[in-house]
């Protein structure tokens with residue numbers, strides 16, 4: 001738990017400011033996906049108990065491939081448990097083109113999240129050409145900024161959602177194929193006006209279909225030198241998708257070098273589904289999720305009490321101005 005004063009400071013801050021401070025101070029903000037509605041409660045209580053600030057997020061894939069139901073249903077569930085001192089609600093991946101090559105009505109989905117009062121949104125135009133990605137992302141920035149809502153965009157190919165086998169990971173990593181290009185990233189940020197950039201630097205999504213979705217994710221790592229080039233070219237908070245199963249050394253170095261938000265989906269989803277399968281009981285499954293989230297916060301990301309640090313950062317700058 002954090003002090004009453006720190007609670008008030010965080011509750012009164014915009015997510016845009018919190019992310020900006022986190023970026024400056026190298027404090028990680030974890031974002032947990034909700035593929036099953038009962039996941040919201042244990043994630044929020046783990047954040048509170050660890051005095052950690054984090055996001056709850058839901059992607060189109062959480063609704064389409066799992067049981068998140070709808071953006072409205074997640075908002076409803078979130079409202080029952082949330083505390084602005086510790087969490088905000090983010091709309092993760094709204095893909096313009098999904099993993100099967102189908103075009104989606106991205107404008108409607110973004111509009112839906114904005115109407116439901118989400119605190120931030122993400123548009124994923126990474127399967128488009130660079131020019132089209134710029135156009136679509138810029139449109140979303142216009143829509144969201146009208147309401148004062150920050151936007152995450154994506155450049156580069158974060159693989160893993162596609163059906164069928166992927167090329168061997170080591171081969172992908174060594175070749176740097178699909179990695180976000182720093183020069184393109186610079187232009188992308190400038191032309192779209194986005195707030196946070198999701199990049200590909202060795203990270204991979206967990207599978208969402210077939211037998212692979214129940215298997216342990218392959219271990220991945222990050223090219224920190226490449227990350228450094230993207231950060232110097234863009235100077236915006238960097239987002240890392242596919243946060244489950246990345247080597248801990250890579251995560252720690254990534255946070256030191258500009259990664260501000262990490263998405264975690266697969267490991268908590270699998271904990272929840274395992275609980276349901278083995279105990280046939282939602283409460284037991286929720287307990288596994290809570291343990292998993294606390295373990296990630298305290299032993300993997302090492303961000304216990306980040307809420308206190310963020311509140312101190314925010315007071316510091318308000319004293320200066």
Ligand SMILES: [Zn+2]
Pocket residue numbers: 093158205241242263
């Ligand atoms: Zn993602």
